[in-house]
Amino acid sequence: MASGFGESTSRPSQNPSFSSNNNNNSDAGNFECNICLDLAQDPIVTLCGHLFCWPCLYKWLHGHSQAQECPVCKALIQEEKLVPLYGRGKTSTDPRSKSIPGVDIPNRPAGQRPETAPPPEPNHFGHHGHGFGLTVTWVS
Numbered sequence: 001m002a003s004g005f006g007e008s009t010s011r012p013s014q015n016p017s018f019s020s021n022n023n024n025n026s027d028a029g030n031f032e033c034n035i036c037l038d039l040a041q042d043p044i045v046t047l048c049g050h051l052f053c054w055p056c057l058y059k060w061l062h063g064h065s066q067a068q069e070c071p072v073c074k075a076l077i078q079e080e081k082l083v084p085l086y087g088r089g090k091t092s093t094d095p096r097s098k099s100i101p102g103v104d105i106p107n108r109p110a111g112q113r114p115e116t117a118p119p120p121e122p123n124h125f126g127h128h129g130h131g132f133g134l135t136v137t138w139v140s
Contacts, residue, residue, distance in 0.1 A: 031085070034072050035060060042108045043085040048075040051085070054108035082109050 033040040035056035042054035050072045052060075061068050061077065068077045 040085075043087075044108055045083045045085060046070050046075070046077050047081055047083070048073050048077075054084070055105050057082075058105050058108075079109055084108050084111050086111070 030039045031043055031051050032038065033043075033053040033056050034050050035052055038053070040051055040053045043051055044054045044057060045051050046057075048070050050070055052071075057071075057077075060071050061079070068079075069075060070077055
């Protein structure tokens with residue numbers, strides 16, 4: 001007597017987005033360099049939004065024409081305005097970063113830390129028992 005009830009609950013989900021096994025998608029949080037097309041090592045983002053390995057972008061900026069421009073969209077790039085990406089987990093040394101004779105790649109630029117907001121001023125009106133000179137009268 002097959003009623004159909006309970007049959008679908010015994011099978012694992014066929015939709016990978018709902019699967020509890022994420023081993024097939026272990027690189028989902030990683031980004032690819034727009035120059036070498038590998039996973040970005042010491043990832044850095046330009047203000048135009050393109051992501052690169054720091055060694056790849058450094059070599060591009062200092063090995064190509066005098067104009068420091070994005071390899072993807074040709075927007076001007078200033079090294080002091082590059083944004084490093086920091087992730088969780090360990091970082092490994094990339095053999096590409098030190099394998100070219102005669103090219104000494106410095107550490108990638110540090111992130112710019114914006115100033116924090118000043119603490120709010122105390123509410124002087126609340127300390128005097130009135131606010132903005134208004135009087136509240138309860139009518140019953």
